[in-house]
Amino acid sequence: MSASSLDSDTVSLKRKAKGKRPFYFSDSDVDKLLTMVMALAGELSVTRDRLDTVERIAASKNLFSEEDIETFELDSDALEARAARHQILFREITRVISSEIEELDRESSSNYDQVIEMVESEGGRN
Amino acid sequence: MSGSYVEQNHHDALPKTSHDECARQHFVRSFKEHLVTSIHPGLKTAYEKRAKISFQKQHGRDPSDIKDVASVMKHDPHYQAWSSLLRTSQEMMWSAAQIPVERSLRELAASAAKSEGGQGTLRLNGDLKIPDYHTAVDIHCQPGGYHTEYIADDVAQGAIYDRAVYLYAMGQMGPDNADMGDSTVSWLQSQQPDFKPQRILDMGCSVGHSTLPYVTGFPEAEVHGIDVGAPMLRYAHARAKSKDLEVHFSQQNAEKTDFEDESFDLVVSHILLHETSAAAIKNVIKECHRLLKPGGWMVHVETPPYEGMSPFDTFLFDWDSENNNEPFWRRSHELDLQALAEQGGFTEHPTIQVMAPSAFQETQRSMTFQGGDFGGGGVWFLYGCQK
Numbered sequence: 075m076s077a078s079s080l081d082s083d084t085v086s087l088k089r090k091a092k093g094k095r096p097f098y099f100s101d102s103d104v105d106k107l108l109t110m111v112m113a114l115a116g117e118l119s120v121t122r123d124r125l126d127t128v129e130r131i132a133a134s135k136n137l138f139s140e141e142d143i144e145t146f147e148l149d150s151d152a153l154e155a156r157a158a159r160h161q162i163l164f165r166e167i168t169r170v171i172s173s174e175i176e177e178l179d180r181e182s183s184s185n186y187d188q189v190i191e192m193v194e195s196e197g198g199r200n
Numbered sequence: 201m202s203g204s205y206v207e208q209n210h211h212d213a214l215p216k217t218s219h220d221e222c223a224r225q226h227f228v229r230s231f232k233e234h235l236v237t238s239i240h241p242g243l244k245t246a247y248e249k250r251a252k253i254s255f256q257k258q259h260g261r262d263p264s265d266i267k268d269v270a271s272v273m274k275h276d277p278h279y280q281a282w283s284s285l286l287r288t289s290q291e292m293m294w295s296a297a298q299i300p301v302e303r304s305l306r307e308l309a310a311s312a313a314k315s316e317g318g319q320g321t322l323r324l325n326g327d328l329k330i331p332d333y334h335t336a337v338d339i340h341c342q343p344g345g346y347h348t349e350y351i352a353d354d355v356a357q358g359a360i361y362d363r364a365v366y367l368y369a370m371g372q373m374g375p376d377n378a379d380m381g382d383s384t385v386s387w388l389q390s391q392q393p394d395f396k397p398q399r400i401l402d403m404g405c406s407v408g409h410s411t412l413p414y415v416t417g418f419p420e421a422e423v424h425g426i427d428v429g430a431p432m433l434r435y436a437h438a439r440a441k442s443k444d445l446e447v448h449f450s451q452q453n454a455e456k457t458d459f460e461d462e463s464f465d466l467v468v469s470h471i472l473l474h475e476t477s478a479a480a481i482k483n484v485i486k487e488c489h490r491l492l493k494p495g496g497w498m499v500h501v502e503t504p505p506y507e508g509m510s511p512f513d514t515f516l517f518d519w520d521s522e523n524n525n526e527p528f529w530r531r532s533h534e535l536d537l538q539a540l541a542e543q544g545g546f547t548e549h550p551t552i553q554v555m556a557p558s559a560f561q562e563t564q565r566s567m568t569f570q571g572g573d574f575g576g577g578g579v580w581f582l583y584g585c586q587k
């Protein structure tokens with residue numbers, strides 16, 4: 075399970091690419107909302123794929139019925155694993171918001187126009 | 201499409217994914233496919249039916265360059281939505297590739313360090329300066345770029361890159377992401393059947409996607425790959441070993457290497473040039489000339505120059521310049537490539553600037569170049585010259 079990405083052994087990687095993040099709509103909140111919607115769609119799709127796997131295995135082995143699912147009781151371990159997975163889900167959905175903070179936290183980023191100028195300058199340093 | 205889904209080939213260095221991690225990656229690939237096939241075509245309609253008309257009303261003439269097109273398209277809601285989604289898909293791609301690596305990096309690094317197989321070598325240089333054109337922004341939005349290291353023996357950036365390239369190209373570069381190398385090898389073999397390079401250098405090799413085709417395509421040759429990014433090279437080395445292929449990787453700047461004069465028969469690069477700078481690209485071409493034996497070839501694979509494209513197509517194809525952290529993309533597509541080669545010393549022969557067919561023919565091909573459809577064109581632009 076991917077819940078392990080909250081483990082202490084995890085090496086946390088930079089999640090925001092250095093460079094100004096462009097927005098496209100006249101109100102950048104629309105872009106952010108769209109990003110979150112896509113992340114949600116992604117996670118929904120992941121879940122649906124998993125269910126699809128389960129159903130295919132179950133069907134191929136005559137394992138369980140729909141009623142078994144409805145009456146299944148979750149124990150504390152299972153609940154804990156699910157809660158950890160929800161945290162990952164939220165992190166993905168709100169990535170665009172947290173990456174702004176990651177950027178704010180970082181030592182100054184160069185201005186993108188200055189970078190174009192720098193790489194286009196023929197006499198420039200490399 | 202049934203039965204034709206191209207999944208990436210497994211190899212020992214590739215990060216293992218859980219069911220959900222893999223499903224998340226496949227979702228990004230599907231998202232990108234959706235943008236190419238369903239959203240991108242609407243841009244032409246939006247332009248013809250809306251943006252262009254508003255430009256004509258304002259100016260009494262047609263848009264004549266990318267600035268003109270941009271002045272109206274940037275306000276077009278369909279362009280805004282496409283851009284917003286494409287940018288988001290790019291961020292999701294890196295994120296989805298990072299998740300399994302973040303979880304298993306220590307293991308990946310340890311197993312790469314003790315990988316076995318093949319006779320290849322790895323030579324790192326911790327003192328090498330990472331060029332400013334790499335540290336100023338993270339190119340094509342990979343957080344941390346090609347060079348960031350988090351732990352000892354780090355392979356994170358390489359491991360992330362390997363999977364992300366597959367997702368970025370939506371499988372259109374084949375199961376080993378090898379299409380640029382494969383296509384160039386095929387082109388050389390068909391156009392220069394008597395050319396039998398003994399020593400080959402791949403500049404800016406990253407994780408070796410394009411390098412390995414030269415090992416299999418020219419089995420008698422000694423193949424070298426250089427890059428500035430140590431995590432790329434460590435991963436490349438482990439990947440080559442897992443495939444039992446011999447490549448000699450070293451951490452060097454392509455502008456100035458420590459190889460001897462006239463020591464290679466073939467010097468190649470694949471989508472390296474557009475990630476450098478106006479100053480660096482000249483140095484790279486000069487270095488190619490220095491390294492080649494008389495009669496040897498340099499060949500650089502890129503996407504084609506803007507020349508001859510309509511203002512609208514150019515505007516869209518230029519999207520990466522400002523929207524995907526590719527600051528040299530635009531200028532690099534406008535260079536006088538003949539003059540560039542001559543300045544670098546290639547005065548013996550005219551340059552070749554050709555479209556070479558893709559070696560990986562199994563996908564549907566648009567035969568055009570469009571933003572967000574990397575590898576979907578079915579052709580590659582080759583720029584080269586014989587010394």
Ligand SMILES: C[S@@+](CC[C@H](N)C(=O)[O-])C[C@H]1O[C@@H](n2cnc3c(N)ncnc32)[C@H](O)[C@@H]1O
Pocket residue numbers: 331346380403404405406407408409410411426427428429432452453454455469470471472475476480
């Ligand atoms: C887009 S990737 C190349 C992909 C690779 N050639 C392939 O076909 O799979 C660009 C690579 O070039 C490297 N690079 C950029 N500038 C360089 C330079 N001056 N010298 C050596 N490597 C460089 C980067 O570190 C990066 O790994």
